[in-house]
Amino acid sequence: MSQPSMWEALRGVVRRDLLLAMRHRSDVAMSVFFVVIVASLFPLGVGPEPTVLRMIGPGVLWVTALLACLLSLGRLFTADYLDGVLEQMLLIPQPLVVLVVGKVFAHWVISGLPVVLLSPLLGLQFGLGGDSLGVLTLSLLLGTPTLSMIGAIGAALTLGLRGSGFLVALLVLPLFVPVLIFGAGAVTSSLAGIGSEANLSLLGACFLLSLAFAPWATAVALRIALE
């Protein structure tokens, strides 16, 4: 029997995680509805003034996406850790980074992509329109995978610890800040009509930087957590 290639291993991990998510559809729906409800609370809290809403809209939607990613980080490794599957996965002949990339990609498809797809609708709630809606969707498309990758480091470091929910937030939120600044900045600058290219480029740089380093850091952290 020949060993599966790295590519096949990656596909296998992604397929398994997506399949598991499809068997528990309510879990996926929960993070989507969380975003919708939190985003809808802000207009109720600060009042329905259109100018105010348009001003805070980009920031609010980005913070909401950030929190949704944070809350779903617990799902990334915990279930597999508790039933022992993760320990077996560390024994695969392919590099552990492949497994991490697969799991993070599946996590993004489950928790990040729905937010991206929903964002134009949520943007309308805040009175964004035209170009800025497109920029919002694009910035989230570039930014949410970065969030998943950075979040995976925190999830792996705090695996199986008491109070890991709060701890992962404390570790990961400071690292999310650049993504939040550039992401919300892109939308704000497109609203102000000064072009969002600079911020989007910086978001892309964040994405590439975390793609280059985060999976390795996560793999190291997983080995530390499971040794």
Add this chain to the structure above:
Amino acid sequence: MSFTGINWFKYSSPQAFHPLAGRMIPWFSAAALVLIGVGLYIGFFVAPTDFQQGDAYRIIFVHVPAAWMSMFLYVIMAAWAGLGLGLNARPSFMMAQAIAPTGAMFTFLALLTGSMWGKPTWGAWWVWDARLTSELILLFQYIGIILLRASIDDLRRADRASAVFALVGVVNVPIIYFSVRWWNTLHQGASVSMTASPKMAATMVTAMLVMTLGFWMYSIAVTLARMRCVIVERERQPAWGKNASIQEVAEAR
């Protein structure tokens, strides 16, 4: 270790390092006291009054060295953490653990003195400027490292997990350092650099550098003292302190 006369790794053993640290602490403490005293004297009594900012500027003699130390100490802590991961050496992790609280203290001091300077000069305690924000994130990172270590009971995992997080956070240090150049924000650019002549009076530079040296000495002294505590805490074994009773050893386990 028979190939040379000197055993280079003698002090990498905690048992050997503990007394050495004890002997070094008084020297570094004395140097810190003298240097900080001299630096403050030059800063407060010798350096001229700034023609724009008046005497309010004098807080930079604490602010700038503290901000430098907050970044230096982070890099040094991360270097020890990386060394620990690479060589699997416990004393390196202990050093990283001992440095973290001092680094957090200097970060807090830099933010505090900065806001005390900002109120009379900018008219606000706090602005969301790139350098202030990134320095605040540095403080959060220090706190994250300390909390992550504290919430893991298994020492080996605590060491290694906080080391990985410390290394990931190094990304932030160049962002803080270059933030005033990359973003044109309220915080002024660097007045002192290695390559160009300083944009301020010579006595001001002297005071700042003397203060920085003093903060270095303070950091070393405090880190060594904390290191001694960490060593004693971790190496509670019968061979140590011969007067430890069996019950005490059993409780320690």
